[in-house]
Amino acid sequence: MNVYDSDRMSDVLAPLGYAPTDLPEGADMVILNTCHIREKASEKVFSELGRLRQLKERARDQQGRQMTIAVAGCVAQAEGAEITRRAPWVDIVVGPQTYHRLPELVSQIDPMARNRVIDTDFPEEVKFDFLPGEHAPRGPAAFLSVQEGCDKFCAFCVVPYTRGAEFSRPVATVVEEARRLVAGGTRELTLLGQNVNAYHGEAKDGKSWTLGRLIRELADIEGLDRLRYTTSHPLDMDDELISAHGDVPQLMPYLHLPIQSGSNHVLAAMNRRHTSDVYLAVIDKLRAVRPDIAMSGDFIVGFPGETDRDFAETLQLVNQVGYASAYSFKYSPRPGTPAASSDDQVAEEVKAERLESLQQLLNAQQFAFNKATEGQVVDILVERAGGRAGQMAGRSPYMQAVNFVGDESQIGQIVPCKLSAARQNSMTGEIVAIKGAA
Numbered sequence: 001m002n003v004y005d006s007d008r009m010s011d012v013l014a015p016l017g018y019a020p021t022d023l024p025e026g027a028d029m030v031i032l033n034t035c036h037i038r039e040k041a042s043e044k045v046f047s048e049l050g051r052l053r054q055l056k057e058r059a060r061d062q063q064g065r066q067m068t069i070a071v072a073g074c075v076a077q078a079e080g081a082e083i084t085r086r087a088p089w090v091d092i093v094v095g096p097q098t099y100h101r102l103p104e105l106v107s108q109i110d111p112m113a114r115n116r117v118i119d120t121d122f123p124e125e126v127k128f129d130f131l132p133g134e135h136a137p138r139g140p141a142a143f144l145s146v147q148e149g150c151d152k153f154c155a156f157c158v159v160p161y162t163r164g165a166e167f168s169r170p171v172a173t174v175v176e177e178a179r180r181l182v183a184g185g186t187r188e189l190t191l192l193g194q195n196v197n198a199y200h201g202e203a204k205d206g207k208s209w210t211l212g213r214l215i216r217e218l219a220d221i222e223g224l225d226r227l228r229y230t231t232s233h234p235l236d237m238d239d240e241l242i243s244a245h246g247d248v249p250q251l252m253p254y255l256h257l258p259i260q261s262g263s264n265h266v267l268a269a270m271n272r273r274h275t276s277d278v279y280l281a282v283i284d285k286l287r288a289v290r291p292d293i294a295m296s297g298d299f300i301v302g303f304p305g306e307t308d309r310d311f312a313e314t315l316q317l318v319n320q321v322g323y324a325s326a327y328s329f330k331y332s333p334r335p336g337t338p339a340a341s342s343d344d345q346v347a348e349e350v351k352a353e354r355l356e357s358l359q360q361l362l363n364a365q366q367f368a369f370n371k372a373t374e375g376q377v378v379d380i381l382v383e384r385a386g387g388r389a390g391q392m393a394g395r396s397p398y399m400q401a402v403n404f405v406g407d408e409s410q411i412g413q414i415v416p417c418k419l420s421a422a423r424q425n426s427m428t429g430e431i432v433a434i435k436g437a438a
Protein backbone atom coordinates (compact mmCIF):
# COMPACT_ATOMS: atom_id res chain seq x y z
CA MET A 1 0.00 0.00 0.00
CA ASN A 2 2.91 2.33 0.59
CA VAL A 3 3.99 1.80 -3.02
CA TYR A 4 0.49 2.77 -4.14
CA ASP A 5 0.44 5.79 -1.81
CA SER A 6 3.89 6.94 -3.00
CA ASP A 7 2.69 6.87 -6.61
CA ARG A 8 -0.38 8.89 -5.62
CA MET A 9 1.79 11.44 -3.82
CA SER A 10 3.77 11.79 -6.98
CA ASP A 11 0.49 12.29 -8.95
CA VAL A 12 -0.72 14.99 -6.59
CA LEU A 13 2.58 16.88 -6.80
CA ALA A 14 2.96 16.61 -10.60
CA PRO A 15 0.87 19.75 -11.35
CA LEU A 16 3.35 21.73 -9.19
CA GLY A 17 6.18 20.65 -11.49
CA TYR A 18 7.60 17.82 -9.37
CA ALA A 19 8.61 14.59 -11.09
CA PRO A 20 9.95 11.42 -9.47
CA THR A 21 13.69 10.81 -9.45
CA ASP A 22 15.67 7.70 -8.51
CA LEU A 23 18.16 9.32 -6.14
CA PRO A 24 17.76 11.83 -3.32
CA GLU A 25 20.97 13.64 -4.39
CA GLY A 26 19.94 16.75 -6.31
CA ALA A 27 16.24 16.43 -5.46
CA ASP A 28 14.23 19.52 -4.51
CA MET A 29 12.11 17.45 -2.19
CA VAL A 30 12.52 14.05 -0.55
CA ILE A 31 9.47 12.28 0.87
CA LEU A 32 10.07 9.31 3.15
CA ASN A 33 6.94 7.20 3.05
CA THR A 34 7.12 5.17 6.22
CA CYS A 35 5.85 1.99 7.89
CA HIS A 36 5.13 1.65 11.60
CA ILE A 37 4.10 -1.99 11.73
CA ARG A 38 7.22 -3.22 13.55
CA GLU A 39 9.88 -1.36 15.51
CA LYS A 40 12.58 -2.22 12.98
CA ALA A 41 10.68 -0.46 10.22
CA SER A 42 10.09 2.71 12.20
CA GLU A 43 13.65 2.93 13.58
CA LYS A 44 14.91 2.91 9.99
CA VAL A 45 13.15 6.24 9.48
CA PHE A 46 15.37 8.00 11.98
CA SER A 47 18.61 6.63 10.55
CA GLU A 48 17.48 7.60 7.05
CA LEU A 49 16.60 11.09 8.29
CA GLY A 50 20.17 11.46 9.59
CA ARG A 51 21.49 10.79 6.09
CA LEU A 52 19.03 13.23 4.52
CA ARG A 53 20.09 15.94 6.94
CA GLN A 54 23.59 15.82 5.44
CA LEU A 55 22.21 16.05 1.91
CA LYS A 56 20.04 18.99 2.88
CA GLU A 57 22.98 20.83 4.47
CA ARG A 58 25.19 20.13 1.48
CA ALA A 59 22.52 21.43 -0.91
CA ARG A 60 22.24 24.61 1.12
CA ASP A 61 25.96 25.23 1.85
CA GLN A 62 27.48 24.12 -1.43
CA GLN A 63 24.73 24.88 -3.94
CA GLY A 64 22.66 27.57 -2.19
CA ARG A 65 19.67 25.34 -2.78
CA GLN A 66 16.73 24.47 -0.55
CA MET A 67 15.82 20.80 -0.15
CA THR A 68 12.44 20.08 1.39
CA ILE A 69 12.21 16.96 3.53
CA ALA A 70 8.85 15.36 4.22
CA VAL A 71 7.95 12.32 6.29
CA ALA A 72 4.73 10.61 5.24
CA GLY A 73 2.97 7.38 6.18
CA CYS A 74 2.26 5.66 9.46
CA VAL A 75 5.40 6.70 11.38
CA ALA A 76 4.47 10.30 10.56
CA GLN A 77 0.97 9.61 11.85
CA ALA A 78 2.07 7.92 15.06
CA GLU A 79 5.23 9.85 15.88
CA GLY A 80 4.80 13.29 14.29
CA ALA A 81 5.88 15.16 17.42
CA GLU A 82 8.81 12.81 18.02
CA ILE A 83 10.00 13.33 14.45
CA THR A 84 10.05 17.10 14.73
CA ARG A 85 11.84 16.83 18.08
CA ARG A 86 14.49 14.33 16.98
CA ALA A 87 14.84 15.64 13.42
CA PRO A 88 14.11 19.38 13.37
CA TRP A 89 15.38 19.55 9.76
CA VAL A 90 12.16 17.83 8.62
CA ASP A 91 9.86 20.38 6.94
CA ILE A 92 6.63 18.43 6.46
CA VAL A 93 4.99 15.65 8.44
CA VAL A 94 1.94 14.17 6.70
CA GLY A 95 -0.17 11.17 7.65
CA PRO A 96 -1.58 8.46 5.36
CA GLN A 97 -5.03 10.06 5.21
CA THR A 98 -3.98 13.63 4.38
CA TYR A 99 -1.35 13.33 1.65
CA HIS A 100 -3.81 14.75 -0.91
CA ARG A 101 -3.07 18.05 0.88
CA LEU A 102 0.65 17.94 -0.03
CA PRO A 103 0.45 20.86 -2.51
CA GLU A 104 -1.05 23.04 0.21
CA LEU A 105 1.52 21.87 2.76
CA VAL A 106 4.40 22.52 0.33
CA SER A 107 3.12 26.05 -0.24
CA GLN A 108 3.19 26.69 3.51
CA ILE A 109 6.90 25.96 3.78
CA ASP A 110 8.98 29.08 4.14
CA PRO A 111 12.73 28.38 4.09
CA MET A 112 13.43 31.83 5.54
CA ALA A 113 11.10 31.33 8.50
CA ARG A 114 12.33 27.73 8.91
CA ASN A 115 8.82 26.71 9.77
CA ARG A 116 7.43 23.20 9.79
CA VAL A 117 4.01 21.94 8.86
CA ILE A 118 2.36 18.91 10.38
CA ASP A 119 -0.86 17.39 9.12
CA THR A 120 -1.84 14.12 10.76
CA ASP A 121 -5.60 14.65 10.80
CA PHE A 122 -8.17 12.01 10.12
CA PRO A 123 -10.10 14.37 7.85
CA GLU A 124 -13.81 14.45 7.03
CA GLU A 125 -13.07 14.44 3.33
CA VAL A 126 -11.90 11.28 1.58
CA LYS A 127 -8.44 11.69 0.10
CA PHE A 128 -9.29 9.57 -2.95
CA ASP A 129 -11.79 12.27 -4.01
CA PHE A 130 -8.95 14.79 -4.17
CA LEU A 131 -6.31 12.79 -5.98
CA PRO A 132 -5.87 13.46 -9.71
CA GLY A 133 -7.64 11.18 -12.16
CA GLU A 134 -4.90 11.33 -14.75
CA HIS A 135 -1.55 9.82 -13.96
CA ALA A 136 1.52 8.24 -15.50
CA PRO A 137 1.15 4.59 -16.60
CA ARG A 138 1.94 2.17 -13.78
CA GLY A 139 3.30 -0.77 -15.76
CA PRO A 140 1.92 -4.25 -16.55
CA ALA A 141 1.18 -5.14 -12.92
CA ALA A 142 -0.20 -2.40 -10.69
CA PHE A 143 -1.78 -1.83 -7.29
CA LEU A 144 -5.19 -0.33 -6.62
CA SER A 145 -6.31 0.58 -3.09
CA VAL A 146 -9.96 -0.33 -2.58
CA GLN A 147 -10.16 -0.43 1.20
CA GLU A 148 -8.19 1.16 4.01
CA GLY A 149 -7.97 1.12 7.75
CA CYS A 150 -9.18 -1.51 10.18
CA ASP A 151 -11.69 -1.92 12.98
CA LYS A 152 -10.48 -5.31 14.19
CA PHE A 153 -7.96 -4.19 16.82
CA CYS A 154 -5.75 -7.26 17.05
CA ALA A 155 -3.87 -6.84 20.31
CA PHE A 156 -0.43 -6.50 18.64
CA CYS A 157 -1.29 -4.19 15.76
CA VAL A 158 -0.95 -0.44 15.18
CA VAL A 159 -2.96 -0.30 11.95
CA PRO A 160 -6.31 0.73 13.52
CA TYR A 161 -4.49 3.66 15.17
CA THR A 162 -2.33 4.78 12.26
CA ARG A 163 -4.57 4.15 9.25
CA GLY A 164 -7.77 4.82 11.13
CA ALA A 165 -11.26 3.39 10.80
CA GLU A 166 -12.21 0.99 8.06
CA PHE A 167 -13.24 2.60 4.79
CA SER A 168 -14.24 1.16 1.40
CA ARG A 169 -14.07 3.15 -1.81
CA PRO A 170 -17.29 3.22 -3.85
CA VAL A 171 -17.46 0.62 -6.64
CA ALA A 172 -17.70 3.22 -9.42
CA THR A 173 -14.46 4.99 -8.46
CA VAL A 174 -12.60 1.68 -8.20
CA VAL A 175 -13.86 0.58 -11.63
CA GLU A 176 -12.96 3.96 -13.12
CA GLU A 177 -9.42 3.79 -11.74
CA ALA A 178 -9.06 0.19 -12.96
CA ARG A 179 -10.18 1.17 -16.47
CA ARG A 180 -7.70 4.02 -16.55
CA LEU A 181 -4.86 1.76 -15.43
CA VAL A 182 -5.77 -0.79 -18.11
CA ALA A 183 -5.92 1.97 -20.74
CA GLY A 184 -2.36 2.84 -19.65
CA GLY A 185 -1.15 -0.73 -20.29
CA THR A 186 -1.79 -2.47 -16.97
CA ARG A 187 -2.91 -6.11 -17.32
CA GLU A 188 -2.76 -7.27 -13.72
CA LEU A 189 -4.26 -5.51 -10.71
CA THR A 190 -3.68 -6.26 -7.05
CA LEU A 191 -6.55 -4.85 -5.03
CA LEU A 192 -5.25 -3.49 -1.76
CA GLY A 193 -6.56 -3.02 1.73
CA GLN A 194 -5.33 -3.65 5.28
CA ASN A 195 -8.45 -5.76 5.48
CA VAL A 196 -9.28 -5.99 1.82
CA ASN A 197 -11.89 -8.71 2.10
CA ALA A 198 -13.90 -6.63 4.57
CA TYR A 199 -14.60 -4.47 1.48
CA HIS A 200 -18.17 -3.17 1.42
CA GLY A 201 -18.13 -0.37 -1.15
CA GLU A 202 -21.26 1.48 -2.15
CA ALA A 203 -22.54 0.54 -5.61
CA LYS A 204 -24.88 2.23 -8.09
CA ASP A 205 -27.72 -0.09 -7.07
CA GLY A 206 -27.59 1.56 -3.62
CA LYS A 207 -26.33 -1.65 -2.04
CA SER A 208 -22.93 -2.26 -0.59
CA TRP A 209 -20.92 -4.79 -2.57
CA THR A 210 -18.58 -7.39 -1.21
CA LEU A 211 -15.08 -7.97 -2.55
CA GLY A 212 -16.30 -11.05 -4.41
CA ARG A 213 -18.88 -8.98 -6.25
CA LEU A 214 -16.32 -6.25 -7.00
CA ILE A 215 -13.92 -8.83 -8.42
CA ARG A 216 -16.62 -10.13 -10.78
CA GLU A 217 -17.29 -6.58 -11.95
CA LEU A 218 -13.60 -5.85 -12.55
CA ALA A 219 -13.16 -9.14 -14.40
CA ASP A 220 -15.49 -7.74 -17.10
CA ILE A 221 -12.97 -5.03 -18.00
CA GLU A 222 -11.53 -5.84 -21.40
CA GLY A 223 -7.74 -6.17 -21.18
CA LEU A 224 -7.66 -6.77 -17.43
CA ASP A 225 -6.25 -10.30 -17.49
CA ARG A 226 -5.24 -10.93 -13.92
CA LEU A 227 -6.59 -10.02 -10.50
CA ARG A 228 -5.18 -10.51 -7.03
CA TYR A 229 -6.03 -9.01 -3.64
CA THR A 230 -4.24 -8.55 -0.35
CA THR A 231 -4.39 -8.65 2.70
CA SER A 232 -7.29 -10.74 3.91
CA HIS A 233 -8.63 -11.68 7.31
CA PRO A 234 -9.89 -15.28 7.66
CA LEU A 235 -13.20 -14.15 9.19
CA ASP A 236 -14.06 -12.09 6.11
CA MET A 237 -13.58 -14.92 3.59
CA ASP A 238 -17.26 -15.13 2.65
CA ASP A 239 -18.78 -17.61 0.21
CA GLU A 240 -19.07 -15.06 -2.60
CA LEU A 241 -15.33 -14.44 -2.46
CA ILE A 242 -14.43 -18.11 -2.13
CA SER A 243 -16.62 -19.04 -5.10
CA ALA A 244 -14.94 -16.31 -7.20
CA HIS A 245 -11.73 -18.35 -6.87
CA GLY A 246 -13.55 -21.19 -8.59
CA ASP A 247 -15.24 -19.35 -11.41
CA VAL A 248 -13.43 -16.08 -12.20
CA PRO A 249 -10.56 -17.13 -14.46
CA GLN A 250 -8.83 -13.76 -14.05
CA LEU A 251 -8.54 -14.30 -10.29
CA MET A 252 -5.10 -15.85 -9.84
CA PRO A 253 -4.68 -19.09 -7.84
CA TYR A 254 -2.77 -17.53 -4.96
CA LEU A 255 -3.97 -16.19 -1.64
CA HIS A 256 -2.18 -14.43 1.19
CA LEU A 257 -4.25 -15.32 4.26
CA PRO A 258 -2.49 -14.58 7.55
CA ILE A 259 -3.33 -16.52 10.70
CA GLN A 260 -0.40 -15.35 12.94
CA SER A 261 -0.44 -18.38 15.23
CA GLY A 262 -1.64 -22.00 15.23
CA SER A 263 -2.57 -21.94 18.92
CA ASN A 264 -6.15 -21.13 19.87
CA HIS A 265 -4.96 -19.77 23.18
CA VAL A 266 -2.64 -17.29 21.43
CA LEU A 267 -5.25 -16.47 18.76
CA ALA A 268 -7.69 -15.54 21.53
CA ALA A 269 -5.09 -13.43 23.33
CA MET A 270 -4.34 -11.71 20.01
CA ASN A 271 -8.05 -10.89 19.64
CA ARG A 272 -8.10 -12.58 16.22
CA ARG A 273 -11.65 -13.78 16.97
CA HIS A 274 -11.33 -17.16 15.31
CA THR A 275 -9.75 -20.55 15.98
CA SER A 276 -7.28 -22.49 13.85
CA ASP A 277 -10.15 -24.79 12.77
CA VAL A 278 -12.03 -21.86 11.27
CA TYR A 279 -8.92 -20.96 9.27
CA LEU A 280 -8.37 -24.53 8.10
CA ALA A 281 -12.02 -24.78 7.06
CA VAL A 282 -11.62 -21.67 4.88
CA ILE A 283 -8.62 -23.25 3.18
CA ASP A 284 -10.56 -26.49 2.62
CA LYS A 285 -13.34 -24.52 0.93
CA LEU A 286 -10.84 -22.64 -1.25
CA ARG A 287 -9.12 -25.87 -2.27
CA ALA A 288 -12.46 -27.45 -3.07
CA VAL A 289 -13.16 -24.77 -5.70
CA ARG A 290 -9.55 -24.19 -6.78
CA PRO A 291 -7.43 -27.26 -5.95
CA ASP A 292 -4.15 -25.73 -7.13
CA ILE A 293 -4.45 -22.52 -5.07
CA ALA A 294 -1.08 -21.48 -3.60
CA MET A 295 -1.38 -20.42 0.03
CA SER A 296 0.64 -17.74 1.76
CA GLY A 297 0.42 -16.38 5.29
CA ASP A 298 1.89 -14.26 8.08
CA PHE A 299 3.11 -15.53 11.44
CA ILE A 300 4.14 -13.82 14.65
CA VAL A 301 6.33 -15.76 17.07
CA GLY A 302 6.80 -14.81 20.70
CA PHE A 303 3.49 -13.04 21.25
CA PRO A 304 3.18 -12.35 25.02
CA GLY A 305 2.35 -15.56 26.86
CA GLU A 306 3.24 -17.88 23.94
CA THR A 307 4.51 -21.18 25.38
CA ASP A 308 6.58 -23.92 23.72
CA ARG A 309 3.37 -25.86 23.33
CA ASP A 310 1.62 -22.92 21.63
CA PHE A 311 4.54 -22.60 19.27
CA ALA A 312 4.47 -26.32 18.52
CA GLU A 313 0.84 -25.82 17.47
CA THR A 314 1.96 -23.16 14.99
CA LEU A 315 4.44 -25.61 13.45
CA GLN A 316 1.71 -28.22 13.33
CA LEU A 317 -0.67 -25.85 11.53
CA VAL A 318 2.03 -24.95 9.02
CA ASN A 319 2.54 -28.66 8.35
CA GLN A 320 -1.17 -29.11 7.88
CA VAL A 321 -1.57 -26.23 5.41
CA GLY A 322 1.59 -26.51 3.30
CA TYR A 323 2.46 -22.94 2.29
CA ALA A 324 3.82 -21.85 -1.06
CA SER A 325 5.35 -18.82 0.66
CA ALA A 326 4.95 -17.00 3.97
CA TYR A 327 6.20 -14.12 6.08
CA SER A 328 7.16 -14.57 9.72
CA PHE A 329 8.17 -12.08 12.35
CA LYS A 330 9.27 -11.84 15.95
CA TYR A 331 6.59 -10.12 17.99
CA SER A 332 7.45 -6.43 18.23
CA PRO A 333 5.74 -4.47 21.03
CA ARG A 334 4.11 -1.40 19.49
CA PRO A 335 3.33 1.70 21.54
CA GLY A 336 -0.33 2.10 22.41
CA THR A 337 -1.36 -1.48 21.60
CA PRO A 338 -2.74 -3.70 24.40
CA ALA A 339 -0.15 -6.49 24.02
CA ALA A 340 2.76 -4.09 24.45
CA SER A 341 1.90 -3.55 28.10
CA SER A 342 1.46 -7.25 28.91
CA ASP A 343 3.85 -8.41 31.62
CA ASP A 344 4.15 -11.80 29.94
CA GLN A 345 6.68 -10.79 27.26
CA VAL A 346 8.70 -13.60 25.71
CA ALA A 347 12.51 -13.42 25.97
CA GLU A 348 14.36 -12.22 22.88
CA GLU A 349 16.43 -15.46 22.58
CA VAL A 350 13.28 -17.55 22.68
CA LYS A 351 11.72 -15.42 19.94
CA ALA A 352 14.87 -15.78 17.85
CA GLU A 353 14.93 -19.58 18.25
CA ARG A 354 11.27 -19.96 17.39
CA LEU A 355 11.60 -17.70 14.37
CA GLU A 356 14.53 -19.73 13.13
CA SER A 357 12.73 -23.06 13.34
CA LEU A 358 9.54 -21.67 11.83
CA GLN A 359 11.47 -20.12 8.95
CA GLN A 360 13.30 -23.38 8.31
CA LEU A 361 9.99 -25.15 7.94
CA LEU A 362 8.44 -22.40 5.79
CA ASN A 363 11.51 -22.25 3.54
CA ALA A 364 11.40 -26.00 3.07
CA GLN A 365 7.71 -25.75 2.13
CA GLN A 366 8.38 -22.94 -0.31
CA PHE A 367 11.12 -24.93 -2.01
CA ALA A 368 8.90 -28.02 -2.13
CA PHE A 369 6.12 -25.96 -3.71
CA ASN A 370 8.51 -24.56 -6.31
CA LYS A 371 9.93 -28.01 -6.98
CA ALA A 372 6.43 -29.44 -7.52
CA THR A 373 5.77 -26.87 -10.26
CA GLU A 374 8.88 -27.86 -12.22
CA GLY A 375 7.96 -28.93 -15.72
CA GLN A 376 4.62 -27.09 -15.74
CA VAL A 377 3.83 -24.63 -18.52
CA VAL A 378 2.19 -21.52 -17.05
CA ASP A 379 1.36 -18.01 -18.26
CA ILE A 380 3.82 -15.35 -17.18
CA LEU A 381 3.07 -11.64 -17.34
CA VAL A 382 6.39 -10.12 -18.38
CA GLU A 383 6.99 -7.18 -16.04
CA ARG A 384 10.61 -6.09 -16.25
CA ALA A 385 14.21 -6.89 -17.14
CA GLY A 386 15.56 -9.68 -14.91
CA GLY A 387 18.62 -9.66 -12.68
CA ARG A 388 21.02 -10.95 -15.35
CA ALA A 389 21.73 -9.63 -18.83
CA GLY A 390 19.35 -11.05 -21.43
CA GLN A 391 16.87 -12.13 -18.77
CA MET A 392 13.31 -10.94 -18.26
CA ALA A 393 11.20 -11.35 -15.15
CA GLY A 394 7.54 -11.81 -14.30
CA ARG A 395 5.21 -13.71 -12.02
CA SER A 396 3.59 -17.09 -12.41
CA PRO A 397 -0.13 -17.37 -11.57
CA TYR A 398 1.06 -18.73 -8.20
CA MET A 399 2.98 -15.50 -7.54
CA GLN A 400 6.39 -17.15 -8.03
CA ALA A 401 9.05 -14.81 -9.41
CA VAL A 402 10.13 -16.31 -12.76
CA ASN A 403 13.29 -15.40 -14.70
CA PHE A 404 13.72 -16.44 -18.32
CA VAL A 405 15.69 -15.54 -21.44
CA GLY A 406 13.84 -12.81 -23.32
CA ASP A 407 13.96 -9.21 -24.38
CA GLU A 408 12.36 -5.92 -23.37
CA SER A 409 9.90 -5.95 -26.27
CA GLN A 410 8.07 -8.65 -24.31
CA ILE A 411 7.24 -6.37 -21.36
CA GLY A 412 3.46 -6.32 -20.94
CA GLN A 413 2.92 -9.59 -22.81
CA ILE A 414 1.52 -12.74 -21.28
CA VAL A 415 3.71 -15.61 -22.46
CA PRO A 416 3.47 -19.36 -21.89
CA CYS A 417 6.56 -20.40 -20.04
CA LYS A 418 7.89 -23.77 -18.93
CA LEU A 419 9.03 -23.68 -15.31
CA SER A 420 12.32 -25.50 -15.79
CA ALA A 421 14.15 -25.21 -12.47
CA ALA A 422 13.14 -24.41 -8.91
CA ARG A 423 15.16 -22.15 -6.61
CA GLN A 424 14.34 -21.13 -3.04
CA ASN A 425 12.70 -17.80 -3.91
CA SER A 426 12.17 -17.99 -7.66
CA MET A 427 11.89 -20.18 -10.74
CA THR A 428 13.91 -20.33 -13.91
CA GLY A 429 11.69 -20.61 -16.97
CA GLU A 430 11.78 -21.01 -20.74
CA ILE A 431 9.30 -19.34 -23.05
CA VAL A 432 7.42 -21.96 -25.04
CA ALA A 433 5.85 -19.72 -27.73
CA ILE A 434 4.64 -16.14 -27.84
CA LYS A 435 0.96 -15.29 -27.76
CA GLY A 436 -1.22 -12.29 -27.06
CA ALA A 437 1.08 -9.37 -27.78
CA ALA A 438 0.02 -6.35 -25.71
Ligand code: SAH
Pocket (backbone or CB within 6 Å): 037, 038, 156, 157, 158, 159, 194, 195, 231, 232, 233, 258, 259, 260, 298, 299, 300, 329, 330, 331, 332, 333, 334
Ligand atom coordinates in the same frame (compact mmCIF):
# COMPACT_ATOMS: atom_id res chain seq x y z
N1 SAH B 1 -4.51 -7.06 8.10
C1 SAH B 1 -3.61 -8.14 8.04
C2 SAH B 1 -2.20 -7.80 8.47
C3 SAH B 1 -1.66 -6.43 8.43
S1 SAH B 1 -0.11 -6.18 9.21
C4 SAH B 1 -4.13 -9.25 8.92
O1 SAH B 1 -5.02 -9.08 9.70
O2 SAH B 1 -3.61 -10.34 8.84
C5 SAH B 1 0.97 -7.26 8.31
C6 SAH B 1 1.62 -8.30 9.16
O3 SAH B 1 2.56 -7.73 10.03
C7 SAH B 1 0.66 -9.03 10.08
O4 SAH B 1 -0.01 -10.06 9.43
C8 SAH B 1 1.57 -9.55 11.18
O5 SAH B 1 2.06 -10.84 10.89
C9 SAH B 1 2.72 -8.55 11.17
N2 SAH B 1 2.65 -7.70 12.36
C10 SAH B 1 1.74 -6.76 12.65
N3 SAH B 1 1.98 -6.21 13.87
C11 SAH B 1 3.08 -6.85 14.35
C12 SAH B 1 3.81 -6.75 15.56
N4 SAH B 1 3.47 -5.90 16.52
N5 SAH B 1 4.89 -7.55 15.72
C13 SAH B 1 5.25 -8.43 14.76
N6 SAH B 1 4.58 -8.58 13.59
C14 SAH B 1 3.51 -7.80 13.39
Ligand code: SF4
Pocket (backbone or CB within 6 Å): 150, 151, 152, 153, 154, 157, 158, 159, 160, 194, 195, 233
Ligand atom coordinates in the same frame (compact mmCIF):
# COMPACT_ATOMS: atom_id res chain seq x y z
FE1 SF4 C 1 -3.94 -5.24 12.23
FE2 SF4 C 1 -4.89 -6.95 10.40
FE3 SF4 C 1 -5.62 -7.19 12.97
FE4 SF4 C 1 -6.51 -5.11 11.51
S1 SF4 C 1 -6.98 -7.30 11.20
S2 SF4 C 1 -5.74 -5.03 13.60
S3 SF4 C 1 -4.72 -4.71 10.21
S4 SF4 C 1 -3.54 -7.46 12.09
